[in-house]
Every structure is written in C-alpha cells, then in structure tokens.
Amino acid sequence: MSRVTKRPASQALKSGPSRRDAPLPSFVPPQLSQPVETPPSGPQWVHEIKLDGFRMAARIDNGQVQLLTRTGLDWTAKYPSAIAALATVR
DSSP, X not given: OOOOOOOOXXXXXXXXXXXXXXXXXXXXXXXXXXXXXXXXXXXXXXXXXXXXXXXXXXXXXTTEEEEEETTOOBOGGGOHHHHHHHTTOO
C-alpha cells in the first residue's frame, strides 16, 4: 500500500533541489481523483476540474517527448501536434 502525504498548496508549487543528474523515471503513476459531495476548502487545497477528455503525462527526456496515459500506455503517436509543441519546452 502506498503512503500519501498531503502538503499545503504553497509547498506543492515550490520546486525542490535540482535532480538533473538523477535518471528520469520511465513512468510516474498519477494520483487518481475520488468523487465527493463537496470538495475540501481552505488555503491548503488546490483543485483541478477534469473536463471530458484524456488525462496524460508528458515525459520529456533529453529532447525526446512521450505522452503517457494514466495507466502508462504510450500514446505519443496519436498526438503529433502536441508532441511538436512539447518538443519546444526547455
């Protein structure tokens, strides 16, 4: 069972120490949402509204771009315009 640590939103947005020498993981499973009657409130919470569509993670490693589904499937070939745009990210 994985352990989830909740942090204030202000901490979640800060970048930590550089890990440029560490290898990039091949896949990071996303945190999945859960339906609730009302969302939690307060300054420690950041909310994301999921509209219809697919949730993807972009992986950029040494100029190589991949789009990965939440289950780790590689859908890079399905979205060439997104890959072209992401290839410009530095």
